[in-house]
Amino acid sequence: MIALFAAMEFEARQLTGRLTPAGTLPGRFPLYRGRLAGRRVELVLTGPGKANAAAAAASYLASSAANACLLFGCGGAYAGSGLQIGDLALAESEILLDEGSDSPDGFLDLRQLGLPLLPEEPPLFNRIPLDDRLFRFGRERLRPFAAKTGRAFAGGPFVTVSTCTGTDRQGETRARASDGICENMEGGALALTARRYRIPLLELRGISNLAGRRERQNWDLPKAMEIAQQAVLHLLETWPGDDDD
Numbered sequence: 001m002i003a004l005f006a007a008m009e010f011e012a013r014q015l016t017g018r019l020t021p022a023g024t025l026p027g028r029f030p031l032y033r034g035r036l037a038g039r040r041v042e043l044v045l046t047g048p049g050k051a052n053a054a055a056a057a058a059s060y061l062a063s064s065a066a067n068a069c070l071l072f073g074c075g076g077a078y079a080g081s082g083l084q085i086g087d088l089a090l091a092e093s094e095i096l097l098d099e100g101s102d103s104p105d106g107f108l109d110l111r112q113l114g115l116p117l118l119p120e121e122p123p124l125f126n127r128i129p130l131d132d133r134l135f136r137f138g139r140e141r142l143r144p145f146a147a148k149t150g151r152a153f154a155g156g157p158f159v160t161v162s163t164c165t166g167t168d169r170q171g172e173t174r175a176r177a178s179d180g181i182c183e184n185m186e187g188g189a190l191a192l193t194a195r196r197y198r199i200p201l202l203e204l205r206g207i208s209n210l211a212g213r214r215e216r217q218n219w220d221l222p223k224a225m226e227i228a229q230q231a232v233l234h235l236l237e238t239w240p241g242d243d244d245d
């Protein structure tokens with residue numbers, strides 16, 4: 001069984017409309033259940049931001065039979081990623097970019113502070129790797145899928161922030177500091193929690209905006225939501241190693 005996660009109800013509506021509402025998880029996170037592309041799935045709506053995402057993932061994974069997680073939604077593309085609105089991005093890792101401390105000499109990240117998010121060996125600081133096997137599967141499947149629909153595709157580091165980018169300068173600084181291609185508000189929290197529970201995670205996002213100067217009138221959430229949900233269905237068709245169906 002595959003666990004799907006999305007932040008906002010409007011980001012998942014095409015999929016939840018094909019599933020059955022199954023009440024709420026502890027913490028009042030909406031849960032849906034059913035089959036998509038022939039696979040048994042459960043879908044959790046986390047709400048926006050890291051705090052919600054970590055709480056929802058922990059609430060779900062503490063007592064679930066899922067053998068993989070797939071997080072999907074919208075994201076903002078950094079300049080230099082080659083991505084435009086309506087394109088598709090896949091996470092190779094998640095960077096919790098604003099966890100750390102300011103100082104008179106500039107920002108200090110968690111490694112510099114000696115504060116690992118996960119004290120495994122080697123310890124994980126701001127960067128959480130995602131499951132490599134699922135990432136390679138996703139990349140192989142989504143590159144031709146995006147091309148067929150006339151969209152660009154990129155795989156690479158994603159950046160999770162509490163405060164969305166609002167100026168071009170901030171976007172450039174964040175992209176340079178992280179090597180990231182796409183910004184969001186939940187991925188790092190899901191990546192950390194899934195890793196704590198030892199469940200592999202894949203994350204994809206449709207690009208709704210450019211992570212630069214905030215010009216809300218130029219965002220296209222419907223276009224991003226459409227490609228992201230279509231991509232989820234495309235991946236589920238051939239999802240690897242899911243033999244409980």
Ligand SMILES: O=C(O)c1cccc(C(=O)CC[C@H]2O[C@@H](n3cnc4c(=O)[nH]cnc43)[C@H](O)[C@@H]2O)c1
Nearest residue numbers: 007048049074075076164165183184185186208211
């Ligand atoms: O109106 C706004 O300024 C605004 C800012 C961030 C997100 C929204 C949404 O309605 C989308 C929710 C969802 O999308 C992700 N997202 C999309 N673009 C970005 C971004 O440039 N930076 C960070 N997150 C982004 C995020 O994961 C939200 O949960 C509206």
